[in-house]
Amino acid sequence: MQKDMFAVIKTGGKQYKVAANDLVRIEKIAGDKGDVVTFENVLMVGADADVTLGAPLVDGAAVAGEVVEQFRDKKVIVFKKKRRQGYRRKNGHRQELTLVRITEILTGGAKPSAKKAAAPKKAAAPKAEAAEAAQDKPAAKTAPAKKAADKAEAAPAAEKKETKAKAPAKKPAAKKAEKSADKE
Incomplete structure (x- = not known):
């Protein structure tokens, strides 16, 4: 040198x-x-x-x-x-x-x-190694099955919430009509 x-x-x-x-x-x-x-x-x-x-x-x-x-x-x-x-x-x-x-x-x-x-x-090389390691794990295949079961349990609870939300609302317009009728 x-x-x-x-x-x-x-x-x-x-x-x-x-x-x-x-x-x-x-x-x-x-x-x-x-x-x-x-x-x-x-x-x-x-x-x-x-x-x-x-x-x-x-x-x-x-x-x-x-x-x-x-x-x-x-x-x-x-x-x-x-x-x-x-x-x-x-x-x-x-x-x-x-x-x-x-x-x-x-x-x-x-x-x-x-x-x-x-x-x-x-x-980016460590990311590629992590992706290869994820493919080798059999536990990754069982995780979606658990998620599907959780969604199935959550569906009836969501239906109950929807029925409560559809309760009829009061109509304030009718009260105004009654007050205007009383004044006449």
Whole structure:
């Protein structure tokens, strides 16, 4: 690794220019604090005047980093309004981010020097594992049967409530008619 070596990596749909010991805020990747991650999507590697461009990626290049922190960014307010139409919508959004310290820039197919190097994964991977686990459980099939039984018991109670609600209401209009007849 040379002294002023830098690389341009692509992760989370964005590109970042990084060098050794840089702290980079990127979109969330899987990993806990202290985990080592490798970025294989290296678009450019350079050192001073010597620059290697990828087409689209540089062959054999990788960037190794360590996860420093998983956190959420400050809230961004999204406000929509159409004037004179009574249409207003206010939403907030907090982006989940990962703070990564770049440890080394590797070229020529070299491997990271850290113990465990895991490729960055999307945050949706745990959801897929949870879906697979839900399919394996036989208890999930018995739950709808209980719900159907509960609905059957609740149906007669709902019918009783409906009959009480249909009781005839008093007609205040008739009283007004009697008062007007008394005045004459």
